[in-house]
Amino acid sequence: MTTVRTKAVFALIAAFALVLAGCGGGDVGGSDDSAAATELEIRMDSFFFDPADTTVVADTDIDLSVLNLDASLQHNWVIINPGSEISDEADFDESDILYETSEVEPNASATGTFSVAAGEYQVICTIPGHFSAGMKGTLTAVAES
Secondary structure (H helix, E strand, O other), rough: OHHHHHHHHHHHHHHHHHHHHOOOOEEEOOOOOOOEEEEEEEEOOOOOEEEEEEEOOOOEEEEEEHHHHHHHHOOOOOEEOOOEEEOOOOHOOOHHHEEEEEOOOOOOEEEEOOOOEEEEEEEEEEOOOOOOOOOEEEEEOOOOO
């Protein structure tokens, strides 16, 4: 009976995932999108961003939504100024920040709006230990075609 119940649960989860995938659309940016976005949703969890690499439209207001899926840790999403790439947490200085979200509590979310010029930007979590643990990515801004 347990095996049948387990299979049923997995089938239900798979069906739910397909429904969610089918509901996607619009212009929410991510590493899989070929078009640049004006809306961006970032999921944060134990030491990673999902997606880590994103593409947005340059010089346009980008509506950002960050979701902290972590059950116990705060996270944030920070765009680093061009030319200030961080390779180690010791390199980070508050003056390196171009845009930042608040520190998002566990199982909570935050929203904001930002605009960046065309180019490639490093994104990191600035909470001590999180960058070193892998919370980093790339934001690419492209001119609207």
